[in-house]
Amino acid sequence: MANQDFPLIFERSKEGRTGYSLPDLEVPEIDLDSELDDAYIRKNAPELPEVSELEVMRHYTGLSNRNYGVDSGFYPLGSCTMKYNPKINEDVARLDGFSHIHPYQDPETIQGALEMMYDLQSALKEITGMHEISLQSAAGAQGEWTALMMIRKFHEANGDYQRTKVIVPDSAHGTNPASAAVAGFDAVTVKSNEDGLVDLQDLKRVVGEDTAALMLTNPNTLGLFEKDILEMADIVHKAGGKLYYDGANLNAIMGYARPADMGFDAVHLNLHKTFTGPHGGGGPGSGPVGVTKELEPFLPKPVLIKRDGQYMFDHDRPQSIGRIKPYYGNFAINLRAYTYIRTMGAEGLKKVSEYAVLNANYMMRKLEKAYDLPYNQHCKHEFVLSGKKQKKLGVRTLDIAKRLLDFGYHPPTIYFPLNVEEGMMVEPTETESKETLDGFIDTMLTIAKEVEDNPEIVQEAPHNTVVKRMDETTAARNPILRYTK
Numbered sequence: 328m329a330n331q332d333f334p335l336i337f338e339r340s341k342e343g344r345t346g347y348s349l350p351d352l353e354v355p356e357i358d359l360d361s362e363l364d365d366a367y368i369r370k371n372a373p374e375l376p377e378v379s380e381l382e383v384m385r386h387y388t389g390l391s392n393r394n395y396g397v398d399s400g401f402y403p404l405g406s407c408t409m410k411y412n413p414k415i416n417e418d419v420a421r422l423d424g425f426s427h428i429h430p431y432q433d434p435e436t437i438q439g440a441l442e443m444m445y446d447l448q449s450a451l452k453e454i455t456g457m458h459e460i461s462l463q464s465a466a467g468a469q470g471e472w473t474a475l476m477m478i479r480k481f482h483e484a485n486g487d488y489q490r491t492k493v494i495v496p497d498s499a500h501g502t503n504p505a506s507a508a509v510a511g512f513d514a515v516t517v518k519s520n521e522d523g524l525v526d527l528q529d530l531k532r533v534v535g536e537d538t539a540a541l542m543l544t545n546p547n548t549l550g551l552f553e554k555d556i557l558e559m560a561d562i563v564h565k566a567g568g569k570l571y572y573d574g575a576n577l578n579a580i581m582g583y584a585r586p587a588d589m590g591f592d593a594v595h596l597n598l599h600k601t602f603t604g605p606h607g608g609g610g611p612g613s614g615p616v617g618v619t620k621e622l623e624p625f626l627p628k629p630v631l632i633k634r635d636g637q638y639m640f641d642h643d644r645p646q647s648i649g650r651i652k653p654y655y656g657n658f659a660i661n662l663r664a665y666t667y668i669r670t671m672g673a674e675g676l677k678k679v680s681e682y683a684v685l686n687a688n689y690m691m692r693k694l695e696k697a698y699d700l701p702y703n704q705h706c707k708h709e710f711v712l713s714g715k716k717q718k719k720l721g722v723r724t725l726d727i728a729k730r731l732l733d734f735g736y737h738p739p740t741i742y743f744p745l746n747v748e749e750g751m752m753v754e755p756t757e758t759e760s761k762e763t764l765d766g767f768i769d770t771m772l773t774i775a776k777e778v779e780d781n782p783e784i785v786q787e788a789p790h791n792t793v794v795k796r797m798d799e800t801t802a803a804r805n806p807i808l809r810y811t812k
């Protein structure tokens with residue numbers, strides 16, 4: 328793995344070189360041999376790199392320069408909402424009064440922090456229309472599971488033990504059927520129709536007395552609004568099931584539509600997506616859950632309440648599904664989301680959705696000239712192209728994604744949702760300028776032209792990155808996780 332331009336830290340090592348020296352001992356040295364069993368005593372010195380402080384600095388700075396994030400460039404990874412994370416969030420998260428408190432402190436001494444959480448819950452209630460919110464769950468997937476456990480307990484409380492099935496559209500995010508399974512349900516698929524929306528006839532076919540819930544994201548993962556949502560809610564409710572809203576995609580509808588008004592009984596939100604928690608490395612996240620009054624008794628405990636002007640945790644919740652995470656959620660991520668909501672205001676959040684939808688439609692209409700657009704209607708916050716045309720010329724969507732790296736872009740989400748052949752799911756977000764959108768559009772059109780004129784350059788991409796085309800199958804099956812000389 329040696330690389331001339333960027334030697335790894337082991338390759339920088341020179342025997343005897345040090346970057347740090349410990350002060351002389353001020354206490355008598357202990358005799359390890361008499362203190363420790365022989366089996367625990369190292370026979371050879373560890374093989375650590377011997378480098379100066381400057382070499383260590385260059386190693387880590389070099390690594391960080393290779394990192395790609397939304398602060399370094401455009402990141403249209405569909406369904407992930409890679410928008411700019413305002414730096415004022417970081418300032419607030421670092422305030423002593425927030426960063427130096429401990430969850431075991433007496434609630435009386437952290438009233439300000441609890442007030443922030445309470446206000447955040449109120450704001451999320453307003454945005455979603457739900458009756459109550461819990462900030463406990465740490466990610467979207469955990470939020471899904473939490474809500475499904477509540478729905479399960481609700482049915483059990485009614486003696487409805489036969490409700491063992493959760494209906495999931497074929498375009499659903501992979502976490503939906505997975506959460507259903509982990510919550511002890513069987514996931515049943517409902518098909519999409521030729522417009523990319525849930526097929527109502529198929530929904531009527533799969534719904535029944537064994538239905539616990541329908542899980543849905545609206546707009547769906549194709550970026551399309553399920554316009555028949557009220558009818559769908561009616562079908563599921565009449566059968567005694569509940570509706571669960573996967574709110575990872577709230578970026579398209581804030582201030583315009585609320586899950587509660589669409590008939591949903593439970594929802595999770597991804598604060599690390601729509602509400603600017605930094606999540607390029609996969610976390611930490613926050614996936615609050617919102618529910619109707621009917622499901623409120625089942626919320627994870629403790630529940631944050633306000634009584635006689637004091638904020639406190641209510642542990643006396645006999646029907647609760649119990650605690651789902653230590654303490655009370657990812658506090659610092661919730662704080663960033665709170666800062667974002669307060670700095671944007673209600674009108675600002677509405678504008679966010681307007682621009683997110685405008686940017687996606689602008690890009691979609693420019694790119695449909697070169698790429699197949701399987702569902703040709705106005706989109707919401709994202710859209711899905713198909714690389715079908717390019718595949719006929721021997722170039723796959725994976726190749727196009729790799730070629731984008733040469734031009735300095737993070738690729739869109741590819742091969743998802745599963746119901747689109749050679750799919751490319753593009754989510755520009757509201758924070759990008761027209762110039763950035765145009766730059767990406769030009770690059771995508773350039774690549775489409777290359778596919779026609781010079782397909783090899785795309786098939787063999789990337790050419791400009793540190794690591795070239797990898798054998799992904801071997802990398803997954805036989806990973807080499809340790810440094811070898």
Ligand SMILES: *Cc1c(COP(=O)(O)O)cnc(C)c1O
Nearest residue numbers: 406466467468500502573575612
């Ligand atoms: C991201 C996402 C999830 C999962 O959220 P995590 O925080 O990654 O667990 C679920 N559904 C949709 C539609 C998503 O985009």
